[in-house]
Amino acid sequence: MEAALADTADLRVWDLPVRAMHWLLVIGIGVCWWSGINNELEYHTYAGYAVLWIVLMRLYWGLVGSSTARFVNFVRGPKAILDYATTLHRRDTPHSHGHNALGAISIVLMLGLVLAVVTLGLFAVDVDGLYSGPLSLYVSFKQGRHLAHLHYDWFNILLWVIGLHLAAVIFYFIYKRQNLIGPMISGKRQGAAGETEMTHVPLWRFVIGAVIATAIVYAVSVGFYF
Amino acid sequence: MSAFAFRRIAAAVFVVSVFTVLEVSAGPAEIAQIKPRQDKLRDMGGALKAINDDIKRGRIDWDNTVIPNAQTIKDRSVYLLNWFPKGSGPETGKKTYALPVIWQKNDDFQKLGKAMQTEAAKLNEVALKKDEAALKAQVLATGKACKACHDTYRSPDYEKENEE
Numbered sequence: 001m002e003a004a005l006a007d008t009a010d011l012r013v014w015d016l017p018v019r020a021m022h023w024l025l026v027i028g029i030g031v032c033w034w035s036g037i038n039n040e041l042e043y044h045t046y047a048g049y050a051v052l053w054i055v056l057m058r059l060y061w062g063l064v065g066s067s068t069a070r071f072v073n074f075v076r077g078p079k080a081i082l083d084y085a086t087t088l089h090r091r092d093t094p095h096s097h098g099h100n101a102l103g104a105i106s107i108v109l110m111l112g113l114v115l116a117v118v119t120l121g122l123f124a125v126d127v128d129g130l131y132s133g134p135l136s137l138y139v140s141f142k143q144g145r146h147l148a149h150l151h152y153d154w155f156n157i158l159l160w161v162i163g164l165h166l167a168a169v170i171f172y173f174i175y176k177r178q179n180l181i182g183p184m185i186s187g188k189r190q191g192a193a194g195e196t197e198m199t200h201v202p203l204w205r206f207v208i209g210a211v212i213a214t215a216i217v218y219a220v221s222v223g224f225y226f
Numbered sequence: 227m228s229a230f231a232f233r234r235i236a237a238a239v240f241v242v243s244v245f246t247v248l249e250v251s252a253g254p255a256e257i258a259q260i261k262p263r264q265d266k267l268r269d270m271g272g273a274l275k276a277i278n279d280d281i282k283r284g285r286i287d288w289d290n291t292v293i294p295n296a297q298t299i300k301d302r303s304v305y306l307l308n309w310f311p312k313g314s315g316p317e318t319g320k321k322t323y324a325l326p327v328i329w330q331k332n333d334d335f336q337k338l339g340k341a342m343q344t345e346a347a348k349l350n351e352v353a354l355k356k357d358e359a360a361l362k363a364q365v366l367a368t369g370k371a372c373k374a375c376h377d378t379y380r381s382p383d384y385e386k387e388n389e390e
Contacts (some may be wrong), residue, residue, distance in 0.1 A: 131369075
C-alpha cells in the first residue's frame with residue numbers, strides 16, 4: 001500500500017505564468033467576441049489590446065519561459081506528430097508531460113490565428129469611422145472596411161480551431177481518462193514519482209517581458225505617434 | 227353604350243394603366259438609390275475617419291483635413307433622409323445593409339437622421355472655429371449619431387459580405 005502511494009506523485013507541469021496567460025486569454029477572447037458582436041467597439045478595442053499583450057507575452061515565454069512553455073520543447077517535426085497520431089486510438093498511452101505532439105499544432109495554430117485576428121483588428125475601420133483600430137490611420141476608409149470584414153472572417157476560423165481544442169480536451173477526458181483541465185488550473189498532475197519535473201525560470205524574466213510587451217502595445221495603441 | 231361613354235371608360239382605363247405602369251416601374255428608381263447612397267455614406271464615414279486620424283496623430287490640419295471633411299459630412303447629411311425611399315431595402319433583391327425596420331419604424335429613423343444633421347452642422351461650426359477640444363467632443367458626438375442609426379437600422383458587418 002505504501003509502496004503504491006510512493007509510486008505516484010504530484011508533478012508540476014504548468015507554471016503560474018502559463019496558466020494565468022491561458023485563462024486570461026480565454027476571458028480576453030470572450031470579451032472581444034461579446035463586444036464585437038454587440039458593436040461595443042470602445043470596449044472591443046481595449047479587450048483587443050489585452051489579448052495582444054497576452055499573446056506577445058506567451059510568445060516571449062515560449063522562448064525564455066519554463067520548460068513546458070518553450071516552443072523548442074513541444075513543437076515537433078512531422079515524424080513525431082505522425083507517431084503520436086498513430087497511438088491516438090489507444091487508451092493506455094502515457095500522459096504527455098506538457099503539450100503532446102499533436103496538441104502542439106493547435107497551440108501554434110491558435111496563437112498564430114489570435115495574432116492574425118488582432119493585427120487585422122488594429123487596421124480595421126468601423127462603419128462610422130469612429131472607433132477604428134489604432135493603426136487604421138495607415139489605411140483608407142475602404143481598405144479599413146475590407147480589413148474589418150477579414151477581421152471577422154479570421155475570427156470565425158479561430159473559433160473553429162478553439163472548438164477543435166475543446167473537442168480534444170473532452171476526447172482525452174472521456175476516452176483516455178486523462179484530465180487536462182485540472183492541471184491547467186492547479187499546475188500539477190498525477191504522475192510516477194521518478195518522472196522528470198518541469199524546470200521553472202525566475203520571475204524577473206516575466207517582468208522584463210511584461211515591460212517590453214506593455215511598451216509594444218502602448219506604441220501600437222497610439223499608432224506609433226508619440 | 228354611347229361613343230362618349232366608351233371614350234370615358236377608355237380614358238379611365240388608360241389613366242389607371244399608366245399609374246399601374248408607373249407604380250411597377252418605380253422599382254428601378256428605388257434600386258438606383260442603393261449604390262449612390264452607399265457611396266455617399268462611405269464618403270461621410272471616410273470624412274469622419276480622416277478627421278479622427280488627424281486627432282489620433284495629434285497633428286490637426288485644419289485647412290486641409292478638418293474643414294473640407296466637416297463640410298463633406300454636413301453637405302451629405304442634408305440629403306441623408308432622401309436616400310431611403312420606401313422600397314429601397316432588401317426587397318429590391320440587391321445587396322444592401324439597409325434593414326426593413328427603417329420603414330417599419332420610420333418616425334424613429336427620421337428622428338435619428340435629423341439628429342445626424344444637427345450634429346453634422348455643429349461639427350462644421352466647430353471646424354471653422356478651429357477649437358481642438360471642441361472638435362474632439364464633436365467628432366465623438368457625430369460618430370455616435372452615425373452609430374445610433376447603424377446599430378438599429380443597418381445589418382451588422384458580420385451578417386453580410388464586404389460591400390463593394
